[in-house]
Amino acid sequence: MxxxxxxxxxxxxxxxxxxxxxxxxxxxxxxxxxxxxxxxxxxxxxxxxxxxxxxxxxxxxxxxxxxxxxxxxxxxxxxxxxxxxxxxxxxxxxxxxxxxxxxxxxxxxxxxxxxxxxxxxxxxxxxxxxxxxxxxxxxxxxxxxxxxxxxxxxxxxxxxxxxxRMWNPDPGLADALLGGANFYCAIGAEMGEMATAMGIDVSGLIDITNEHYETTLY
Incomplete structure (x- = not known):
C-alpha cells in the first residue's frame, strides 16, 4: 500500500x-x-x-x-x-x-x-x-x-x-472555489479526460451536462 x-x-x-x-x-x-x-x-x-x-x-x-x-x-x-x-x-x-x-x-x-x-x-x-x-x-x-x-x-x-453558516453563507465562497467559472470548467483536467473518452470537446460535455440537468431531473 x-x-x-x-x-x-x-x-x-x-x-x-x-x-x-x-x-x-x-x-x-x-x-x-x-x-x-x-x-x-x-x-x-x-x-x-x-x-x-x-x-x-x-x-x-x-x-x-x-x-x-x-x-x-x-x-x-x-x-x-x-x-x-x-x-x-x-x-x-x-x-x-x-x-x-x-x-x-x-x-x-x-x-x-x-x-x-x-x-x-x-x-x-x-x-x-x-x-x-x-x-x-x-x-x-x-x-x-x-x-x-x-x-x-x-x-x-x-x-x-x-x-x-449553512443557511447564511458567505456569497464569496463559490467565486473563491470556481473563480467565476462553471464548475465543470473549474475541474478542467478531469473534464478533458472525460471529453476525450467520449470523443467530444469540453464545451460539448458542458452542454450535455446542462441539458441533463434541465431535462432529466425526474
Missing part, C-alpha cells in the same frame, strides 16, 4: 477518546427513540435535502446526497420510510451496498432550520410499481425505492450548521 500523510499520525483508542471528550449527559442518550414521533414526521415531510450513508462488505462507506421537493420521502408507518430514487449517474453505489449490507443512516435537513434529524436502521431496494407511483415526482414514477426499517431516531443540535 502506498504511504500517505496519514502514516505520520498515530490512532488512539476509545478510552483515550473518552478521556478527552468525556461522556454525554443522560438526556442525550434518552432522546434516541426507535420510531418516528409527530415532530419527526413533520421534519421529514418538510425536508428537501438529505444524505444517505451505506457501507459494503469490504467496509467502504458511501454517502449519497439526495434532493427533492418537500414530502418526497414517504412515511409508511412510525418505523418505516420509503425513499425514492430519481434518474442519476447509474453508479448504484447505495443499492450495491444495501444488497451486501442492509445498514443505513439518513441525515435530514430542512432549509432554514439549524437542527438536523438522524435516522438509522436497515434497508432494502424494491421495484414495487404501486410504491414507485406513490413516490412519483413531476408526473414520473420513482426509478426504484429504498425501504428503511427504522431502528434509531434522534435530533442533532444546530452547532454544525451554525458554525458553517
Amino acid at each position: 502506498d504511504h500517505t500523510a496519514a502514516d505520520g499520525y498515530q490512532p488512539i483508542d476509545l478510552s483515550r477518546i473518552r478521556e478527552i471528550i468525556g461522556y454525554p449527559p443522560k438526556f442525550i442518550e434518552e432522546k434516541k427513540t426507535s420510531s418516528l414521533g409527530e415532530f419527526a414526521r413533520r421534519f421529514i415531510a418538510h425536508s428537501t435535502f438529505y444524505v444517505v450513508a451505506t457501507v459494503n462488505d469490504a467496509g467502504q462507506v458511501d454517502a449519497s446526497p439526495k434532493g427533492d421537493p418537500p414530502g418526497s420521502v414517504k412515511i409508511l408507518d412510525s418505523r418505516t420510510l420509503a425513499i425514492p430514487d430519481r434518474p442519476g449517474n447509474k453508479a448504484i453505489d447505495t443499492f450495491r451496498n444495501l444488497v451486501e449490507r442492509p445498514g443505513i443512516g439518513v441525515l435530514f435537513l430542512v432549509p432554514g432550520v439549524r437542527e438536523v434529524l438522524r435516522v438509522n436502521g436497515d434497508a432494502f431496494v424494491t421495484d414495487d410499481p404501486d410504491l414507485l407511483d406513490m413516490l412519483a415526482a413531476d408526473g414520473k414514477p420513482a426509478v426504484l425505492a429504498t425501504i428503511v426499517r427504522i431502528q434509531e431516531v434522534f435530533y442533532q443540535c444546530g452547532k454544525a450548521l451554525i458554525r458553517s
